[in-house]
Amino acid sequence: MNQLKKLYELIRSKINPDSVSEMSWVFAGQVATVVLSFVIVKILSNMGAYQYGIYTLVVSITAFFGLLFYGPLQQGFIRFYYHYLDLSLSKIFVRLTYKVLFASGIILILFAFVFYFFSPLFSLSQTPLFFLISGIYIVTFKIDEFFNSVLNIVRKRKQNSIIQGSEKAAIIVYLVLLRYFNLLDVKNVFVVLILNTMLFAAIKIKFFESFLAIEKPQEKTFVKSSQKEMFSKLFRYVLPFLIWGFSGWLQLNGEKWIINGFLSTADVGIYAIMMAIVNGLIIIPNNIINDFATPIIFKQYADLNNIENVKTGFHYIRINMLVIFTLSVLSTIITYFLGREFISLVSNKYYTVYWYLLPLLCFGTGMFLTGQAHTVLGMALNLPNKYLPPKILIGIISVILNVYLIKNFGINGVAYTVLIVGIIYLIYVNFINKKIISEIKFSSD
Numbered sequence: 379m380n381q382l383k384k385l386y387e388l389i390r391s392k393i394n395p396d397s398v399s400e401m402s403w404v405f406a407g408q409v410a411t412v413v414l415s416f417v418i419v420k421i422l423s424n425m426g427a428y429q430y431g432i433y434t435l436v437v438s439i440t441a442f443f444g445l446l447f448y449g450p451l452q453q454g455f456i457r458f459y460y461h462y463l464d465l466s467l468s469k470i471f472v473r474l475t476y477k478v479l480f481a482s483g484i485i486l487i488l489f490a491f492v493f494y495f496f497s498p499l500f501s502l503s504q505t506p507l508f509f510l511i512s513g514i515y516i517v518t519f520k521i522d523e524f525f526n527s528v529l530n531i532v533r534k535r536k537q538n539s540i541i542q543g544s545e546k547a548a549i550i551v552y553l554v555l556l557r558y559f560n561l562l563d564v565k566n567v568f569v570v571l572i573l574n575t576m577l578f579a580a581i582k583i584k585f586f587e588s589f590l591a592i593e594k595p596q597e598k599t600f601v602k603s604s605q606k607e608m609f610s611k612l613f614r615y616v617l618p619f620l621i622w623g624f625s626g627w628l629q630l631n632g633e634k635w636i637i638n639g640f641l642s643t644a645d646v647g648i649y650a651i652m653m654a655i656v657n658g659l660i661i662i663p664n665n666i667i668n669d670f671a672t673p674i675i676f677k678q679y680a681d682l683n684n685i686e687n688v689k690t691g692f693h694y695i696r697i698n699m700l701v702i703f704t705l706s707v708l709s710t711i712i713t714y715f716l717g718r719e720f721i722s723l724v725s726n727k728y729y730t731v732y733w734y735l736l737p738l739l740c741f742g743t744g745m746f747l748t749g750q751a752h753t754v755l756g757m758a759l760n761l762p763n764k765y766l767p768p769k770i771l772i773g774i775i776s777v778i779l780n781v782y783l784i785k786n787f788g789i790n791g792v793a794y795t796v797l798i799v800g801i802i803y804l805i806y807v808n809f810i811n812k813k814i815i816s817e818i819k820f821s822s823d
Contacts, residue, residue, distance in 0.1 A: 407539030408666045412658045414546035416724045419654045421553040423725035429564045431647035438631040440516045445626045448520040450619030454612045474605045483517045515568045522575040525582035530669040545578045618763040625773025633780045651729040659709040671698045679758035699751040706744020738793040745800030749807040768806035
């Protein structure tokens with residue numbers, strides 16, 4: 379009770395009208411994103427379980443590159459943006475980030491072209507053009523998504539919420555048109571998604587540019603040397619995240635390919651509908667909460683010698699963790715009583731066959747995200763490598779458990795794995811944080 383009272387008093391002392399307005403827009407954006415995402419899933423489910431399964435597998439590849447590269451880059455950008463802003467070097471850092479994004483996009487699209495030319499040599503269920511379109515979608519979507527977090531960093535949450543809501547609404551319009559003209563198949567869906575993400579990525583970049591801090595121009599030699607040093611620092615920081623990314627993908631997306639191997643692509647589609655509900659109830663709100671909280675937390679850790687700010691940041695981490703845990707419990711309770719209705723609402727009755735797994739998927743995912751909220755402590759203290767052991771462990775455990783449990787229990791095995799892995803991860807990360815706290819020079823109280 380004393381800890382909760384301290385957190386409540388801390389929140390009250392920090393609240394001002396601007397932050398209340400920001401939180402209101404974050405909440406409004408969360409509600410709009412969840413509702414519009416469910417509408418999108420409802421429309422896509424009309425492709426049928428098989429095509430929706432193919433869509434899901436492509437999205438899982440998108441997630442692979444997000445976790446392996448774009449996610450780590452995003453974490454690095456969030457961590458160092460305020461640091462370089464204080465040094466009046468934020469524009470140089472932003473230009474470096476653009477270069478990395480552009481180079482990575484070119485590389486991925488080249489891989490897509492290679493696959494496009496050589497795919498006829500293999501017996502694949504889709505045309506070569508489909509794989510090229512999928513590759514372009516992966517690049518455009520991840521760059522577009524990257525700038526969602528970037529706009530939150532510069533505290534333009536109101537505008538960001540409006541842009542993201544408009545983006546979702548535009549997707550719905552395009553999908554409705556596809557369905558109206560009987561063109562709703564997986565290839566056409568990716569084409570319209572590419573066009574939409576390209577448009578909104580350009581809008582977000584232009585908008586972000588207009589809010590960059592005014593800094594005096596620097597000589598080219600200084601810019602070049604500074605970016606070289608920045609890249610080295612950024613690379614060292616994000617390197618552990620690259621390992622996290624691969625392990626994280628095995629845990630969060632590898633099961634779709636295992637289901638596809640042991641069961642069927644249609645089962646992938648049915649499972650994906652349930653995870654879309656988990657995404658809407660837990661993952662999207664969690665991401666929005668983190669987009670709001672992480673820049674605030676990291677700003678407190680811009681100067682690690684400022685003990686008072688570091689202590690305040692530690693309390694913010696506790697608040698963030700408590701909110702995500704509460705969200706997870708509430709989502710589990712809701713889906714326990716209304717799981718079947720949720721699935722019917724966002725798709726149709728065909729997808730309700732495994733509805734009873736929804737609460738397990740919610741709780742397991744929630745425990746993992748609660749553990750993930752704990753990792754902000756080590757990241758803010760420049761100690762992301764501390765979390766490599768649990769990340770690697772759950773990646774390996776997820777594959778082993780999914781292969782064994784799906785083979786023996788069918789799709790039920792995925793839910794068992796999600797639950798077991800989520801609990802293991804939360805316990806392990808909490809143990810690591812206790813060690814970190816015992817080693818630093820201030821008390822958590």
